[in-house]
Amino acid sequence: MNTLAQLRAGQLAGQKRLDLCCDLTEFPDEIFQLADSLEILNLSGNRLSQLPEDLHRLTRLRILFCSDNQFTELPACLGQCLELSMIGFKANQIKSVPGAALPPQLRWLILTDNCIEHLPVELGERPRLQKLMLAGNRLQQLPSSLANCERLELIRLAANQLSELPEWLVRLPRLSWLAYAANPLCNDTRAPGAADHSQHIDWSQLELGQRLGEGASGVIYQAQWSVSGQPPRSVAVKLYKGSITSDGSPLNEMHACIAAGEHPNLIPVLGRVTGHPQNTAGLVMALIAPSFTNLAELPSFDSCSRDVYAHSLRFSADHALHIARGVAAAAGHLHAQGISHGDVYGHNMLFNPEGECLLGDFGAACFHATDDSPQTRALQRLEVRAFGILLGELLERIDSGLSDQSRTVLEDLQRRCMQPEVLARPGFTEVNEVLRAIR
Template sequence: MIHTLKDLKADKLKGLKKLKLAEGLTEFPKEIYDLADSLEILDLSDNNLSELPKDIIILKKLKIVFFENNKFTEFPSVLAQLPLLSMIGFKSNQIHTVPENAFPPLLRWLILTNNRIKKLPKSMGDCQFLQKFPVAGNLIEELPKEMANCKNLELLRISSNKLTSIPDWLFQLPKLSWVAFGGNPMTNSIEVESTIKSYAWHDFKIKELLGQGASGMISKANWISENKEVAVKVFKGSVTSDGLPEDEMKASIAAGNHKNLIPILGKIKEHPEDKNGLLMDLISSDFINLGNPPNLETCTRDVFIDKNFSLKEVIKIAKSMASVSLHLHNIGINHGDLYAHNILINQKSEILFGDFGAATFYNRNSQISKKIERVEVRAFGCLLEDLLNLVDKSEIDQNLYPKLKNLTELCLQPEVDKRPIFSDILEKLIN
């Protein structure tokens, strides 16, 4: 819900916990201080703000702040003084400077996507609770080595920056599970050969919207010359929290064929707005999302509503996911977003895995390749743990449950090198 400055000034919002104002503001409204006793979430996205007042520290109960799509050029270090602040969003500003010691002590989730940051402060290493850090679409040339102390970091998006190498410590972080690092000079050298055909936009009659994500919109379409129904994904073209849409398109195509991947039929050419697009099989309406994306509370973990699984179903899902993950890593693709919300499932527990927005190509012959795979193995472990928590209690004493629990623990163990790789996991699940 969007509130109004008029209501705020008229004292009609007393006791409010969450405030959202989007009225082209150029200054921070002082009337917000009247909510100091209750306000926990402040969303001032889509305004023209460029700085925060020093007395914002009056808002001691703030836990979450969003300033997306404003005009900040420097990250406001005054936020470090808010004791309960755990989530900060500054997506799509013009930030080029992040000062030292600018972060609050309880920071868990920091969004700096699509800015102009060249350098991150060394004090990033003091963010001991940081779990989620999307910083794609900046100008960062290297990550500060102090970030090796961010032992709770689970999700990192550093796509579309200026990184020339990956630091050794990154893939040794004990909890790192979801990482996207495409669109950097170190990955740009990997060219994808493709024999996939392109089809003219005017040969498709676009019908209803099926869904949309950060990178684009998927619609149902009639393929006129072939007289069949398909799905068409048109990319928005700007950097997303995961990375660049063209990298997603390349990875979707390079992933090739696997029974648990959504089949790609071709590319779209001659779009009236010169946008890129992919042509895909239309998925049967029997398929639904296995889970919902993380929320503000769960941070990095998916949300499952009213779902229960049998052990047999969990094993079937796990086998399929291990198989498709092995297929991708054999090609040298790190999916980067191995989550239940990117998995479609039907009544027979058959699955389809999609959304390559965070996917990154890497060299299978590099020294670090097995570490990259084992980071994704931790994401697989998180998925398995979530599914096992949804298993009917009557099945927990069975012989299989402890074995799956043990496999989960192997995938989640903090020493990256001691985790199994996907071929080991698949073998264990088959046996």
């Protein structure tokens, strides 16, 4: 984190990135001294409500973060920043998004947790738009012009006021990651608050140990679960936060984890936490062996919608196929339960040296009907495209053991999973059959 004193003293000359979080109420004019170099500007966590009309003087600016401030309108001056492609205004009080605020190179827009009721038609006139984060607003509909955004791959719509998903949305040729839980359209009887039959585990039976990790939706701890008359059991406990995440509601995530049921490629849920002194929601899950690690890292600013893999990561054909089969089997199982995972990504998968794989992180999960309607098929085929991307990433990293014939079969499967005609893609039943047939 940089300081205002450093900026004013000229100590940051030539920097490409500037991070200022120092209770700012006005945009510091000294930032313009970096106009010849500044590409990433992070002003999150201040008390700003306006940006200067001549922000375009920062001619190299590509990425701007102004989350956790006091904006009520997305500043129109952003639209004049010709190189600006990523904008983040999460957790403000934004009600208005003028069309003039959308720069021509817009690729990644984050407006999570605001008060937005309408989006401008101009949003659909940004052909490079690839990621759109809108969870936690008041949207009742989407502009139909978004149907023109053929590069759009990820959209988060959870916790809004949508009564239906537009048909054009689920037919977008590249859409692969969709979250829409906690909208009026989600009238499924399994919605949060409905009865569930998961085991209830009293807080008094749990003794928390070390923190294992923290994500947007909650914190995971190692714990001991003690039941009278039984030896203590090592488990993992996830305690959920109450705030809206980029994907949606943490409580919807918890509900989807429970509803998913048992599968060898899902992390087993042992029960729901009850009796927490602060009424914090939580799940008790099986403790995963330390030999499991994340398959990939989150997308970077540059990769946008693509995971980042370790440069040295390589697989044998057997291990890559084991991972692909595990993910496809888990996704197929979820679809049979009427659940879309919404985030089939390498960074949400754990694998071990034997190629065993677990699909985790249900933050973007949504319920859908289990009938064979066009919308259900389309929602499931969006996830198939996400799997196709993963399959391609695995194929790129196989260094031994894959015959030419098997590679041809896998490349053909990947192509069919990613073809632009959504309903022409195979379902996971067929995907699993193809993968099982490869020897």
